[in-house]
Amino acid sequence: MPAFRPTALLLAVTAAIAVALPLYAASNLKGREAPDFVLKSLGGENIRLSEFRGQVVMINFWASWAGPSRMEMPRLEKIAATYQSSGFVLLGVNMDDTEASATNFANAYGITYPLLLDLRKEVVREYAVETVPVTVLVDRGGSVRFVHKDYRVGAEQTYVSEIRALLKE
Amino acid sequence: MSKTSRSILAALLLAVAFAGAAWPQDPAAAEPQAATSETPNADAATGGDAAAGSATAAPEEFRTLDSDVQDLKKEVLDLNKDLFVLEEELLFPSNTQVAVYVSLDVGTFFNVDSVTLKIDNKEVANYLYTAREAEALVKGGVHKIYLGNLKVGQHELVAFFSGKGPHERDYKRGATLNFEKGVGAKYLELKISDRVRKLQPEFIIKEWE
Numbered sequence: 001m002p003a004f005r006p007t008a009l010l011l012a013v014t015a016a017i018a019v020a021l022p023l024y025a026a027s028n029l030k031g032r033e034a035p036d037f038v039l040k041s042l043g044g045e046n047i048r049l050s051e052f053r054g055q056v057v058m059i060n061f062w063a064s065w066a067g068p069s070r071m072e073m074p075r076l077e078k079i080a081a082t083y084q085s086s087g088f089v090l091l092g093v094n095m096d097d098t099e100a101s102a103t104n105f106a107n108a109y110g111i112t113y114p115l116l117l118d119l120r121k122e123v124v125r126e127y128a129v130e131t132v133p134v135t136v137l138v139d140r141g142g143s144v145r146f147v148h149k150d151y152r153v154g155a156e157q158t159y160v161s162e163i164r165a166l167l168k169e
Numbered sequence: 170m171s172k173t174s175r176s177i178l179a180a181l182l183l184a185v186a187f188a189g190a191a192w193p194q195d196p197a198a199a200e201p202q203a204a205t206s207e208t209p210n211a212d213a214a215t216g217g218d219a220a221a222g223s224a225t226a227a228p229e230e231f232r233t234l235d236s237d238v239q240d241l242k243k244e245v246l247d248l249n250k251d252l253f254v255l256e257e258e259l260l261f262p263s264n265t266q267v268a269v270y271v272s273l274d275v276g277t278f279f280n281v282d283s284v285t286l287k288i289d290n291k292e293v294a295n296y297l298y299t300a301r302e303a304e305a306l307v308k309g310g311v312h313k314i315y316l317g318n319l320k321v322g323q324h325e326l327v328a329f330f331s332g333k334g335p336h337e338r339d340y341k342r343g344a345t346l347n348f349e350k351g352v353g354a355k356y357l358e359l360k361i362s363d364r365v366r367k368l369q370p371e372f373i374i375k376e377w378e
Contacts, residue, residue, distance in 0.1 A: 038299060044282075046282065046283070046297040046299045051301060
């Protein structure tokens with residue numbers, strides 16, 4: 001029997017971690033059922049993702065301290081207002097540590113779509129959010145269809161075309 | 170061996186050889202001949218019947234296939250149920266099982282928002298109720314908030330209820346129960362009811378036998 005080699009074992013473990021780590025990223029949720037969650041909104045209402053089954057849902061993970069979120073959210077507000085009546089729901093999951101910072105941001109930027117507080121970061125962990133913002137599009141059947149990391153100017157055009165495609169299904 | 174006996178043996182062998190060659194022709198070879206000779210007429214005569222037969226056989230076949238698929242589906246469902254029961258039994262054996270339910274009676278003075286559950290000073294459940302779920306509770310629904318395992322002996326259960334109380338005020342109350350976990354499953358109910366005389370909600374933890 002060959003002697004036990006710690007180096008080989010270490011290499012195998014490292015390789016396994018290297019393979020497993022990318023699998024844990026949010027983009028790997030694509031095609032899978034969106035993990036369900038229930039969070040309190042800034043308005044005080046509890047919102048559960050699975051209750052929107054049958055509608056196209058966009059989940060936007062954001063933080064008041066993230067520059068791209070400040071650019072993206074007013075644009076998302078417009079998209080939400082346009083497609084709301086067609087069966088589209090936009091949920092913003094806040095990653096700040098305090099409710100006050102999220103409230104101040106929402107008031108300053110005039111955000112009206114539901115902003116949910118994930119103070120325990122449970123949903124953030126569940127969706128393996130690595131950067132801010134992350135935008136996840138869930139179809140009518142509850143499956144994750146598109147995942148976008150970060151925000152670049154003009155990305156809202158991609159969002160719109162994806163939303164329209166999902167609404168047509 | 171003499172010449173005579175050799176010739177007799179040769180004759181016997183020849184006879185056996187002829188008989189062997191002739192034998193299979195009788196039952197098997199004769200039939201195909203007859204069949205082949207009859208084929209043109211038989212085709213002409215039975216062609217329509219065969220077509221009609223296959224037309225009736227096809228839906229029958231589909232029906233059988235459909236019933237097979239239905240049977241298979243039923244078997245899968247049964248298997249799934251058995252697996253679920255097995256899983257429940259393995260993960261939460263009845264000897265150590267503790268289940269906690271939440272119910273709401275009337276709900277005029279309390280609109281439930283969340284319930285936090287602590288057993289032996291350890292948080293085991295924290296559930297946020299959406300408007301739909303709260304409505305379901307008002308309509309008589311019972312929610313299983315916790316299912317777990319506990320050792321036999323004394324335990325303490327603390328439940329914190331938060332929501333909107335009378336006059337839409339934020340309301341937070343706690344209820345405690347010390348209970349004895351014996352052998353066998355334990356069922357507890359967190360009951361929210363209205364105390365009409367005081368116009369206040371009431372929080373009770375009830376033990377089920």
